[in-house]
Amino acid sequence: MTTAAASLLPVALEAVAIASDLMRTRVPGLLTAKGDRDMASEVDYAIERAVRDHLRDKTPDIAFLGEEEGITGNNTAELLWTLDPVDGTANYVRGLPMCGISLGLIHKDRPIVGVIDLPFLNTRYHAAQNVGAYQGDRRLQVSMTTDLKDAIVALGDYAVGKDADNKNRLRLALTERLAANVQRVRMLGSAALDLAWVADGKLDASIMLSNKPWDTAAGVLIAREAGATVIDADGTDHTFTSTATIAVAPHLASQLSALVGTVINAVQSEMGSS
Template identity: 30%
Template sequence: MISISSNLNLMIKAAEKASKSVIRDFGEVEKLQVSKKGPYDFVTKTDKNVEKILIEELSKSKKNYSFITEETGKINNKDKENFWIIDPIDGTTNFLHGIPHFAICIAHISNNEIISGLIFDPIKDEMFFSEKNKGAYLNNQRLRVSKKNSTEDCLFSSNHEGTKFSDLNMRCSGCAALDLAYVACGRLDGFFHNKINIWDVAAGALMVVEAGGIINEINKFDIKNIDIRASSSAINSKMLEKLVNF
């Protein structure tokens, strides 16, 4: 049985509660695709509702922790050393189009250091989580990064700019958090993206490291301007060589 902290337990319970609303609303999105209004306003409401649930749940036993969230921005409470970082739905465009590839993301940062991270894919029921110096897990199974060491055998992910730039074997999934989780569990070998937000990468950055991978210094939590490079340790130097001008 894995031993997890009370904070990570709180994060898991909050994500599971919020996921009920996400799964219900995702079912509605397909109906809205064919309506004149479309699903845009509805998805915005879902985002805000999920964020509200997460904030309420996380605040129950940690009333003083501050927040950084995608929808609201910074919420400063009494404790300004401990932050919850929340992305209610990472992969909103996928969600909007009825594509079942998105995630709820929560990270705990203490004194500018990522202590724990959670990425929950509610449709596939995959709960990725990690804690500093305690490893990374998927539904209680320990994760390790890929051991492939030839770029020709590897699969990488990025956004549109990254896929156009690189001659690596690329995918663009539309969900950065799951890309990082997939690097941690060996489904992908590397992920890179420029000018990305902290709530997209905080949880996954810790996960990759705890699964034995390598991640660059992510600009000391510059909230909206992060250039991230994450990969297995076996392929890191080769990936970075390919990205020297990116």
């Protein structure tokens, strides 16, 4: 699959270039509520449709999954494009630059191509399986941090919507434990940016207690190809069906996994006894 992955990377780069131009040149427009404190902008839909059309023309046999309008094409195929048209919509509509486009190609349950574009930071990351991760022509390498007390760790957003209070008990407990054990905790508001910045060594780890393929597929591959360890909450290798997405510099993986596991066990025990 390595050859096929590398051959499809140019298609992904073309599609993301189209998306980036739309994101930079249009205003967000009308916002559509998707649930409690969740929204999509007109640009989310415009990008998704433009990228879907481009990929359908270039790769008609590969199915497409977009965050806003779901799956099209042959959904029984082994290959699947997956897109978050605006990752970090809440940031985007407020003019915060921590937002971008995330396009991944999944083979069975693992990503093999990934492109993340951060239009307002003028940065684009890409990777193909077994050929490395890059920002432009610069090859990416994760940080060499070896001790959690020296680590900068990004957390995914707190939960909204159904059962948010219970979900946030774990997130808040994890925030508290990290605050006591790492150099700094950051919440930047974009899963794609978090994963790309782990790959780029700007962050030492990223923890998301969720795993939606449009959010994570591209970033997981880019992080892996830059040398990151990417795991589920229980420390097992991250796949399409994982419940969490943790990308971490390899020397910190065992320390961070143990911390996350301790917090999960404590919160589950507390909730079970309440």
